[in-house]
Amino acid sequence: MRDPGSQVAYWDTVGAAKTFTHPVDFTWLSGVSRDVRVLDYGCGYGRVMAELSDRGFSDLSGVDPSPALIARGRRSRPDLRFAVLESPPAPACAPASFDLVILFAVLTCVPDDAAQRSLVAELIRVLAPGGLLYVSDMVLQDDRRSRDRYAAHARRSGTPYGVFATDDGAVCRHHDIADLRALLSDLDLVDERRIDVVTMNGNRSRAVQMLARKQ
Incomplete structure (x- = not known):
């Protein structure tokens, strides 16, 4: 059964034409062998996979719950390996794959706390000991519009502060950095950096990247 947090209907329609920009x-990754087994979870149309491939990474797999985004990826990069994630959050992969x-x-597209924990637990399951999880996601914004949207959605829906609805129909979440660190607490945090990104709707926003290692 599809996880309702995956919002497949949105990503198969409006979201299928979005451009994603979080930088690698x-x-x-300078000390990572180009032969490692890589999973891009929520790969969309494969932008990050393409960048990794162009930098010499050779064993790349991408999964996404949206058939439309997967089809877009296969059209643009037929040399890469894409699969529809049939039963989110679980990829059809053995442990330590x-x-x-x-x-x-x-994570910004999965606003529910329990759904986020289940997703990260699955990624830890498929990650080999010593393997790396590279996360890039949105943090809480401090502008007035964002704060008003967070508060209004929390009052209306009882969701955590930071959840909001975009004008075109997606439900997204921006995170307190402490919540993201807690979400990854079963891993060893290797590095963390703050960045600015352009969102899928063309707005400049603050984000964080975290690199964590499985013991």
């Missing part, structure tokens, strides 16, 4: 910090897992702008 290749200095974090990957050495590097990419999770870019995915």
Whole structure:
């Protein structure tokens, strides 16, 4: 059964044409063998996979719950390996199947606490001991519009502060950095950096990238 947190209907329609922009910090991956097994979870149309491939990474797999985004990826990069995530959050992979897992702008699309914990638990399951989880996601914004949207959605829906609805119909979440660290607390945090990104709707926002290692 599809996880309602995956919002497949949105990503198969409006979201299928979005452009994603979170940058890959290749200095974090400079010591990683180009032969490692890589999973891009929530790969969308494969932008990050394409960048990794162009930098020499050779064993790349991408999964996403949206058939439309997967189809877009297969059209643009037929050389890459894409699969529809049929039963989110669980990828159809054995434990310890990957050495590097990419999770870019995915948690923002899964606003529910329990759904986020289940997703991260699945990624830890498929990550080999010593493997890396590379997360890039949105933090709480401090502008008035964002604060008003967070508060209004929390009052209306009882969701955590930071959840809001976009004008075109997605429900997204911006995170307190402490919540993200807690979410990854079963891993060892290797590095963390704050960045600015352009969102899928063209707004400049603050984000964080975190690199964590499985013991």
